[in-house]
Each structure stands twice: as C-alpha cells, then as structure tokens.
Amino acid sequence: MTNKAFKGLSPQEATARVEASLKQRRKKEKRFRLMGLSAVGLALTFLVILFSGILTKGLPGMFQHYVQLDVVLDKARLDPQGDMSDASLFSGDADKIILEASLASIGEEGGRKTKKALRKMVSSGGSQRLIDFVKANPELMGTTQTIKFAVDDDIDSFLRGFIKRETPEKDRRINDFTIEIVDKWQEAGLISYELSDYLFFGSASRDAEMAGIKGALFGSLLTLAICVSIAFPLGVAAAVYLEEIAPKNRWTEIIEININNLAAVPSVVFGIMGLAIFIVTFGMPRSIPLVGGIVLALMTLPTIIISSRAAIRAVPPSIRDAALGIGASKMQTIFHHVIPLAMPGMLTGTIIGMAQALGETAPLLMIGMVAFIVDIPGGFTDPATVLPVQIFMWADFAERMFIQKTSAAIIVLLAFLITMNAAAIMLRKKLERRW
Amino acid sequence: MENSNIKTTGNVFVENPRMTARNVDVYYGDKHAINDVTIDIGEQEVIAFIGPSGCGKSTFLRTLNRMNDTIDICRVEGTIALDGQDIYAPSVDVVPLRARVGMVFQKPNPFPKSIYDNIAYGPRIHGLTKSKSELDDIVESALEKAGLWNEVKDRLDQPGTGLSGGQQQRLCIARAIAVSPEVILMDEPCSALDPIATAKVEELIEELKSQYTIVIVTHSMQQAARVSDRTAYFHLGDLIEVGNTEQIFTNPSHQLTQDYITGRFG
Numbered sequence: 001m002t003n004k005a006f007k008g009l010s011p012q013e014a015t016a017r018v019e020a021s022l023k024q025r026r027k028k029e030k031r032f033r034l035m036g037l038s039a040v041g042l043a044l045t046f047l048v049i050l051f052s053g054i055l056t057k058g059l060p061g062m063f064q065h066y067v068q069l070d071v072v073l074d075k076a077r078l079d080p081q082g083d084m085s086d087a088s089l090f091s092g093d094a095d096k097i098i099l100e101a102s103l104a105s106i107g108e109e110g111g112r113k114t115k116k117a118l119r120k121m122v123s124s125g126g127s128q129r130l131i132d133f134v135k136a137n138p139e140l141m142g143t144t145q146t147i148k149f150a151v152d153d154d155i156d157s158f159l160r161g162f163i164k165r166e167t168p169e170k171d172r173r174i175n176d177f178t179i180e181i182v183d184k185w186q187e188a189g190l191i192s193y194e195l196s197d198y199l200f201f202g203s204a205s206r207d208a209e210m211a212g213i214k215g216a217l218f219g220s221l222l223t224l225a226i227c228v229s230i231a232f233p234l235g236v237a238a239a240v241y242l243e244e245i246a247p248k249n250r251w252t253e254i255i256e257i258n259i260n261n262l263a264a265v266p267s268v269v270f271g272i273m274g275l276a277i278f279i280v281t282f283g284m285p286r287s288i289p290l291v292g293g294i295v296l297a298l299m300t301l302p303t304i305i306i307s308s309r310a311a312i313r314a315v316p317p318s319i320r321d322a323a324l325g326i327g328a329s330k331m332q333t334i335f336h337h338v339i340p341l342a343m344p345g346m347l348t349g350t351i352i353g354m355a356q357a358l359g360e361t362a363p364l365l366m367i368g369m370v371a372f373i374v375d376i377p378g379g380f381t382d383p384a385t386v387l388p389v390q391i392f393m394w395a396d397f398a399e400r401m402f403i404q405k406t407s408a409a410i411i412v413l414l415a416f417l418i419t420m421n422a423a424a425i426m427l428r429k430k431l432e433r434r435w
Numbered sequence: 436m437e438n439s440n441i442k443t444t445g446n447v448f449v450e451n452p453r454m455t456a457r458n459v460d461v462y463y464g465d466k467h468a469i470n471d472v473t474i475d476i477g478e479q480e481v482i483a484f485i486g487p488s489g490c491g492k493s494t495f496l497r498t499l500n501r502m503n504d505t506i507d508i509c510r511v512e513g514t515i516a517l518d519g520q521d522i523y524a525p526s527v528d529v530v531p532l533r534a535r536v537g538m539v540f541q542k543p544n545p546f547p548k549s550i551y552d553n554i555a556y557g558p559r560i561h562g563l564t565k566s567k568s569e570l571d572d573i574v575e576s577a578l579e580k581a582g583l584w585n586e587v588k589d590r591l592d593q594p595g596t597g598l599s600g601g602q603q604q605r606l607c608i609a610r611a612i613a614v615s616p617e618v619i620l621m622d623e624p625c626s627a628l629d630p631i632a633t634a635k636v637e638e639l640i641e642e643l644k645s646q647y648t649i650v651i652v653t654h655s656m657q658q659a660a661r662v663s664d665r666t667a668y669f670h671l672g673d674l675i676e677v678g679n680t681e682q683i684f685t686n687p688s689h690q691l692t693q694d695y696i697t698g699r700f701g
C-alpha cells in the first residue's frame with residue numbers, strides 16, 4: 001500500500017473479505033431458516049394429530065342410534081284426566097304404550113321375558129319424549145304415529161361394535177335374547193344413526209344415551225357473563241389508573257409486581273379463596289354461576305390488566321400531547337383518545353382471558369359447581385355446572401357411551417373457544433386504526 | 436429597565452407583552468435544564484428560539500402552556516404570566532390556558548380520526564359552538580387559515596393520518612387555530628417536512644402573525660431569519676441574547692451568538 005497514513009483495508013481487500021464472510025452468513029441464514037421451518041412443521045403436525053384424534057373420537061359422540069316405533073296415541077291412556085296438563089300426562093300410561101309399540105315392532109304378543117328385555121332396550125327417556133310429542137301435536141291424539149326413540153346406551157354400544165357378538169354371553173352387558181331383538185329391528189330397518197338431539201338439547205343424566213350439554217352450556221354462558229361484566233370494566237379501569245393516573249412510586253411498583261404475580265397463581269387457589277370468602281363468609285349458595293363468575297373474574301383480572309396496560313402503553317405519546325395541547329383535560333384525553341386506541345388490545349386480552357375462564361375446571365370444583373344438576377339454569381343464582389366440569393364428570397362415568405359424549409363435549413368446548421378467538425381477531429381488525 | 440441583574444444580552448423586554456417570563460428555572464429531577472430566563476413575548480409578534488441541540492428550547496417553550504406538567508420529574512420555578520396573569524398560580528386551570536396558548540409539535544400528530552373531527556375536536560370539548568353549522572364554519576375557517584381548505588374540502592371525512600406529512604402539519608396548525616388561541620407555540624414545526632411544505636408553513640406563519648402571537652423553535656437559521664421578528668438564542672439552559680432578528684443575524688452582540696450564527700458552534 002502506498003498511503004502509509006491510511007491503516008484500513010483497501011477497497012479491493014475489503015470486497016474480498018466481505019465476499020468470504022458473505023458465504024458464511026448465507027449458510028447460517030439458511031440453517032436458521034431450515035430450523036425455523038422444521039419447528040413450525042413439527043408444531044403443525046402435532047396440531048393435526050391432536051385435532052384428528054379429537055375429531056375421530058368426538059364426532060361419533062355427536063350421533064347416536066334411534067329406533068322408530070309406531071305408537072298408538074290413545075288419548076284416554078295418555079291423558080287420563082283429559083286436560084293435557086303435565087300432571088295428567090305424567091300419570092298416564094306413556095311407558096306402557098311405548099312397550100306395546102316395541103312389542104308390535106317385532107310382531108309379538110310378548111311373554112314376560114320379551115317385555116323385560118324390551119323395557120331395557122328403549123331409553124328410559126322415551127316416555128318424556130312421547131309426552132313432549134303429544135304436547136307439541138295435540139291434534140294427533142287418537143292416531144298412530146311413527147316416533148324415534150333413543151336406544152339404551154348398551155344397545156348403542158352393541159350397534160357401534162363396542163359390545164361384540166362373539167363375546168361369551170355371561171361376559172357381555174346384553175344377552176343373546178336382546179341381540180336377537182336388535183337383529184329383528186335392524187332387518188325391519190327400524191334402527192337409524194342420527195345426530196344426537198339429546199347431546200345438544202339434553203341436560204346432565206345418569207343414562208348415557210340421554211346425557212346432554214345444554215345445561216352445562218347455559219351454565220358456562222351465565223358464568224362467563226358474570227365474569228366478563230366484572231373483569232372487563234375492573235381490569236380496564238385498573239389498567240388506565242396504573243398507566244395514566246397513578247404516580248410512579250414504590251407503591252405502584254409493589255402493586256404492579258403483585259398483579260404480575262397474581263397472573264401466575266394456580267387457579268385452584270382462586271377457587272379456595274372463593275369458597276372461603278363468598279360461600280363461607282358471605283353465605284352465598286354453592287354451585288351458582290354468580291359465585292363461579294366472580295371467582296373466574298378474579299382469576300382473569302391480572303390477564304386483562306396486563307394486556308390492557310400493554311395496549312395503553314402502545315398508544316403513541318404524541319396523541320396524548322396533541323389532545324393536551326389543545327386543552328383537553330386528562331380525563332378527556334384518556335376517554336376520547338387513549339382508551340379508544342387501546343381498545344382492540346384490551347378486547348383481545350379480555351377475550352383471551354375469557355377463553356381461559358371458559359376452560360377452567362379446578363376453581364369451579366372448589367365452589368361446588370360439580371354437583372349433578374338436571375335442570376337447565378335459568379338465572380345467575382340457579383345451581384349450575386359448566387362445560388369443562390361436565391366433561392370432567394362424564395370422563396369419570398363407567399358407561400362406554402360416556403366416552404364418546406365426553407369427546408363430543410370437548411369438541412363443542414373447542415368450537416366455543418375457536419369462535420371466541422375468531423371474534424377477538426375480527427374485533428381487533430375492525431377496531432384497529434393506524435396512526 | 437425592570438431589574439438590572441439580567442445576564443441576557445440585548446433587550447428582553449417589549450412594549451406590549453403578551454406573555455412574560457421572569458427568572459424562570461426548569462429542572463428535570465436534579466438536572467437544571469433552564470437557568471434563570473427572563474423574556475417578554477410581544478403582542479402579534481413572531482419570536483424564534485434558536486440554539487444548539489439540548490439547550491432547552493423545547494423545555495422553555497413547553498413551560499409557556501404548562502405542557503411540562505405531563506412530565507412527573509419536571510419542576511418549574513419563577514413566574515410566567517399571560518396577559519399579566521400568573522399561569523402557574525394554584526388557581527389556574529391548565530385546560531383554558533392551553534386553549535389560549537396552543538401548541539404545534541415537531542412531528543405532525545393528527546388524531547386517527549377524520550380531517551373534520553381533527554379540527555372539530557377542540558371546539559367540541561371547549562363547547563365553542565352551539566350548532567353543527569357553526570362548527571362547520573369553524574372547521575372551514577381554520578382549514579382556510581391553515582391554507583389547507585382547497586386541498587381537503589372534498590375529503591373531510593377521510594382520516595387525517597392519510598394526508599402527506601406537510602398537509603398533516605398544516606392540519607395540526609389548523610387544529611390549534613380552531614380553538615382561537617392567543618398564542619401559538621411551534622416546536623420545530625418544519626423539521627419533518629420537505630422544502631416546499633416548509634415554504635407553505637412559513638407562508639402560513641407570515642399570515643397568522645396578524646392575529647396571533649407565535650413562538651417558534653427552529654434549527655434552521657434561514658427559517659428564523661425569514662419568519663421571525665425577534666430571535667432568542669439559548670445556550671446550555673441560558674438565554675444568551677435576544678434581539679430583533681435582523682440585528683441578531685447581522686450583528687450579534689454576544690460572542691456565543693456570533694459563533695452559533697456563523698456556524699462555528701452547534
């Protein structure tokens with residue numbers, strides 16, 4: 001090099017070195033990209049396996065077997081008092097009429113043995129269904145109508161092949177005689193496999209074929225309604241206060257640390273606290289959506305506060321300056337500008353919190369929402385259970401059919417969650433404004 | 436004149452002051468950002484604040500409408516008065532003060548709302564209008580004064596953030612004008628703009644001068660020379676020299692001013 005004062009590289013040398021290092025860099029980049037791609041691929045594979053597993057197990061749970069019977073709607077026997085009141089209908093002979101219809105379906109007068117078998121083959125919810133039918137169609141009284149009744153869960157399991165014909169009779173839950181009747185029904189084309197109306201419109205039941213999630217779904221909705229109406233305003237207010245109004249000092253720092261820690265507290269702890277405070281101290285009833293909602297609200301508050309604060313912090317300070325600069329008060333600045341701009345983020349946080357609350361089981365077990373409740377809850381203070389707890393309970397039952405119902409309920413829960421997340425994304429897209 | 440221990444060169448006082456600052460000190464925590472500044476801001480004049488980066492121009496500007504209140508650690512001492520009234524008196528509400536002393540920022544910061552709503556926001560919160568048509572008039576005249584009306588009159592309902600940078604800055608000026616302030620503070624209003632947009636804003640300042648008192652912070656000495664009547668030179672928190680713009684740029688009295696003007700410093 002001629003110029004001694006210049007200690008750096010010559011442009012040619014620099015170019016050569018850059019070229020050399022470039023190869024190295026490209027290689028690194030390629031390796032990194034491959035790693036990322038395989039990670040995403042792996043995650044997707046697991047997701048597909050998970051979903052296909054749930055779907056293949058759960059979809060059959062959405063269906064069940066029905067048998068169609070020609071029922072003689074004899075007014076005198078169905079409605080002995082003749083006023084179509086519940087009392088009259090339930091004191092009628094619905095059960096016997098169904099038994100006669102089933103006897104007719106296999107063309108038999110029926111001995112004791114046949115009757116005994118048949119009684120156990122049609123779901124015990126049959127009489128309720130018959131009564132509902134005549135209540136809905138009183139003008140059909142006196143005619144003969146074809147009505148579909150759910151078959152008992154053992155018959156359903158047999159039809160699905162879970163109970164095998166080859167199994168020795170003594171090891172089987174249904175005997176040879178019953179199987180013969182099922183065969184007759186099938187030959188006559190009376191058996192059908194349909195979307196289960198009990199699953200979606202039925203409530204909790206010990207009889208697997210009649211068990212449904214409607215009650216739990218309502219319980220979940222009521223609980224979530226309480227949860228969101230407490231947690232959202234409280235969380236947003238707390239976030240706004242901490243971010244915009246509170247002085248930054250030791251106290252707010254302590255509060256901040258505690259809120260962050262609260263987000264990591266196991267949910268059972270919130271359940272125990274709810275039990276101790278609301279039920280034991282305040283004497284509120286157990287198993288009600290009101291208490292469940294409050295407990296879940298306490299649980300989701302930290303999530304909402306943290307995400308709302310992040311959303312508020314993301315509002316550019318220049319917007320606050322702009323508002324303050326033309327004489328907006330602090331409150332006007334917050335309510336006219338900061339909150340609307342932070343709203344998409346706050347809502348996203350809230351919906352994620354709600355999704356978390358929707359899937360929560362443990363704290364609700366603590367406050368007794370695990371009770372066996374047949375009635376569909378009509379209000380916030382009616383005893384209720386919720387979807388995940390219902391799933392938890394069903395998973396515990398021995399009957400084969402409950403396994404499918406459990407999976408089906410899980411699908412419903414997942415669909416609920418996915419809908420909520422989709423709503424979150426859509427809300428965000430809609431409310432998001434660029435600045 | 437009033438007190439003799441002023442260390443600023445030149446004449447800090449004017450005949451008919453709109454705002455007066457007396458012995459103002461500003462601290463950010465322990466940091467002393469403005470040191471004993473005394474200055475008058477005259478009626479219907481454009482005064483430019485110049486000085487090297489970090490000398491406290493923005494800090495002093497923001498004390499004039501108490502925008503510094505938003506910074507927790509900021510403390511202001513001394514007296515600043517608007518039309519003879521101490522604006523830091525405990526009884527003073529910052530809301531009407533900021534309506535009287537408006538502010539335009541370095542980076543255009545329109546609200547993510549329509550052009551119309553950007554302008555209408557101030558009059559709305561201050562309850563300046565009684566009817567929709569009155570509000571329409573205010574919006575139109577503010578945009579007229581800001582020289583933006585012809586460019587946006589057909590798209591008042593479109594977002595203000597969709598305008599070009601120069602248009603956005605004029606929108607912000609229109610927004611400040613819409614509440615009929617007496618003083619407009621501008622902190623480097625043209626630093627994000629190209630020469631053509633800058634020229635437009637300067638023209639605008641020229642026109643606004645007849646109605647408003649304008650305080651402008653700028654890094655461009657040409658700009659200060661073009662638009663201002665008086666110029667104040669700040670240096671490390673001190674107000675070094677104040678004088679007629681022509682005199683400051685042609686014949687500065689203080690050595691530091693001289694160095695800065697001639698480009699030997701800053």
Ligand SMILES: Nc1ncnc2c1ncn2[C@@H]1O[C@H](COP(=O)(O)OP(=O)(O)OP(=O)(O)O)[C@@H](O)[C@H]1O
Pocket residue numbers: 463466468486487488489490491492493494495506
């Ligand atoms: N919020 C703040 N907190 C602490 N110190 C600050 C704050 N704002 C400004 N300062 C300090 O006060 C001094 C003056 O800052 P100021 O922004 O007023 O300077 P300036 O003259 O406007 O500079 P520039 O020309 O770069 O905008 C600087 O030393 C700066 O570091």
Ligand SMILES: [Mg+2]
Pocket residue numbers: 492493494622
């Ligand atoms: Mg500045």
